[in-house]
Amino acid sequence: MRLMTIPEASRILEMDTQRLRRGVHAGRYAHYEIDGRILVDVDELAAAIEAEKRTISIEEAAELTGLTKTMIRRGARGGWLPCEKIGKAYRFTPARLLEALEGRKKD
Numbered sequence: 001m002r003l004m005t006i007p008e009a010s011r012i013l014e015m016d017t018q019r020l021r022r023g024v025h026a027g028r029y030a031h032y033e034i035d036g037r038i039l040v041d042v043d044e045l046a047a048a049i050e051a052e053k054r055t056i057s058i059e060e061a062a063e064l065t066g067l068t069k070t071m072i073r074r075g076a077r078g079g080w081l082p083c084e085k086i087g088k089a090y091r092f093t094p095a096r097l098l099e100a101l102e103g104r105k106k107d
Helices: 006-013 017-025 042-053 058-065 069-078 094-104
Strands: 003-005 032-034 037-041 084-086 089-091
Touching: 003 006, 006 017, 006 037, 006 042, 017 037, 037 042, 058 069, 058 094, 069 089
Parallel strands: none
Antiparallel strands: 003 037, 032 037, 084 089
16 A cells, blocks of 8 residues: 555656546545545555546447447446446446346347
């Protein structure tokens, strides 16, 4: 565990400080509050950012599956499409998304 401030972590991870700060405040990235300071675990944060890169948005999920964005959103809210909610956004793993749709296919 390597705890650092947001500016320190953003320098190490080479990402915009404000983007990181927004992600922390939106609940997308885990953080710790110690003595009134917000700290992030750089190793955990790097893994979370890498995981985000391996997921796709509602728009990309619609393009991949041929479903509308509305249907993808309904499936995510209804729980029949596996996803992760990061802040206000739904993120999908392509393989799990296609697997779920295959399981709902009627012969």
